[in-house]
Amino acid sequence: MLVEDLTPSRPHEEDPLASDVPPQRLDPPPAPDWGDPQTVPSLLGLHRFNEADPGAAEEALLACCGSHRWAIRLTAHRPYPDIGSLLAAASEASYDLRPADLTEALADESWMPQPLLGMRAPGSQAAHTALRAAHAAYEARFGHVFVVCLEGVAPEEMLDTVLSSLRTRLANEPDEERLVAAEELRRIALTRLEHLVASHHSEAGAGRSA
Numbered sequence: 001m002l003v004e005d006l007t008p009s010r011p012h013e014e015d016p017l018a019s020d021v022p023p024q025r026l027d028p029p030p031a032p033d034w035g036d037p038q039t040v041p042s043l044l045g046l047h048r049f050n051e052a053d054p055g056a057a058e059e060a061l062l063a064c065c066g067s068h069r070w071a072i073r074l075t076a077h078r079p080y081p082d083i084g085s086l087l088a089a090a091s092e093a094s095y096d097l098r099p100a101d102l103t104e105a106l107a108d109e110s111w112m113p114q115p116l117l118g119m120r121a122p123g124s125q126a127a128h129t130a131l132r133a134a135h136a137a138y139e140a141r142f143g144h145v146f147v148v149c150l151e152g153v154a155p156e157e158m159l160d161t162v163l164s165s166l167r168t169r170l171a172n173e174p175d176e177e178r179l180v181a182a183e184e185l186r187r188i189a190l191t192r193l194e195h196l197v198a199s200h201h202s203e204a205g206a207g208r209s210a
Contacts, residue, residue: 045197046086050079064192065185067101070094083197090193094186102182104142109185121158131159134166141170142177149187189208 049057054075061071073093080086097105123131138146146167150158169177 046080046083049086049197060196061193062092062108064196065094065189066105067097068104068191069101070097070105085192086197087190087194090190091186094189096181097182099178102178102185103144106181107149109147110145112156121162122156123159127159127163131163131166134163134170138166138170142174142181144181147181147184147188149184149191151191153185 049060052060057075057078058068059069061074062068063069070090070093073096073195074086074090077089080089096180146160146162146166150161153161169180172180
């Protein structure tokens, strides 16, 4: 199963916040410390997240990390003054995941019907065969899919990066690997969250210009 760093972990509406935020509330209220929305575009998405119905906000957050406790905590602490504050809160909530929360988040990563992580990257048939075998060995050993944040990894390096990480982490003890997986999930969640907030600006902008 694929666990891409930018791919939401569960299917949801094209815009999970849209139905809960009236169109007239897409623009942030005047705030000198925010600056011009045209120069700070992602603040528009942050404002929509801050103002969304709690259920819609939690749904959007579950697309970033499959722990309901994580999503509820971030929703309850709104509003966030800036994206940095939101990401810092998300990181802290990730560090505070309980064992059951981590199990829930890892299980959520397991059910997306996508190719194995790294299988779409360029590489030889032998390398892809080795990658498939390593994924299978990892799932058999640890009971969940392999997760790794690939933000910043070039496409031509992705297959080798995933395969090398898989082989290294297969040597971990289960308790040690859960810590590693938790850190990778934290990094993935932050990347997804940043893109999620920014993507709502793009959709909002498209709606205003239509």
